[in-house]
Amino acid sequence: MFDWFKRLRTGARKLTLPAREERGARNMEAIDLKPYTPEPKVFLGQLAYLQLSQFEILTNELKFSPKTQYKAELSEAAAKSFEKYRAISKKLAGLGIDPTDAMDPFVERIETFHSGTTGHSWHESIIKVYLVSGLLDDFYSRLAVGLEQALKLDVEKALNDKKFEAFAKRVLLESMAADPALASDLALWGRRLMGDVLLELRSAFDNRKLAGFPKTKKLTVAEERELNLSAYSKIEPLISELIGAHTIRMDALGLTA
DSSP: OOOOOOTTTOOOOOOOOOOHHHHOOOOOSSSOOOGGGGOOHEEEEEEEEHOOOOOOHHHHHHGGGGSSHHHHHHHHHHHHHHHHHHHHHHHHHHHOOOHHHGGGGGGGHHHHHHTTTTSSSHHHHHHHHHHHHHHHHHHHHHHGSOHHHHHHHHHHHHHHHHHHHHHHHHHHHHHHHHTTHHHHHHHHHHHHHHHHHHHHHHHHHHHHHHTTTTTOOOOOOOOHHHHHHHHHHHHHHHHHHHHHOOOOHHHHTTOOO
């Protein structure tokens, strides 16, 4: 997915979702993601580095843990992220692909994304991983539909682990109970994260391919607007699903999405 972020921090920031009055009848039909599933090397290379970067973020936060108990539990959650990375890298190796070669093309883009969404406190870092990894796991689980069946099942199994999610929910709820003012900061941060990730996901797709416009056709302003509306309509069900899952995660913390 991150390989598609060719307009990261520039084009993505210019993207906006069409106003509701512009959309007309909303598209409620699920999008078939099979045509958009990358080849295994690309898919697994990105996914492996996402898990490795999550492990790095969590291990970096160990020294800032406000409680020794949290530090111990966070270390276990970080180890689970590394296990997920290792499982995916083994799949690459099993396909005759060097895991490092598969990950290398995506390192800069993933690091750029993380550097632009760095929390200012331990709690912001924890809720970031909770929300962003959850959203990306949702996306990748859906995008895996175009993989060979056995590989698809292996990916879904790796992404199904919820150890960190359970840890994050508990410690964030405990922290907000002890410091009620923390809730408003985390709610605001959570909404900002959702916006950032959705814009990146939105920019991941080829609008012309989604809308059925020829790649070489020069478009007028009116045609460009029509293209954007048509492309958004095509992926609107997917965006709605992801927003719904994000809302559930925020609700679990008692926060407004």
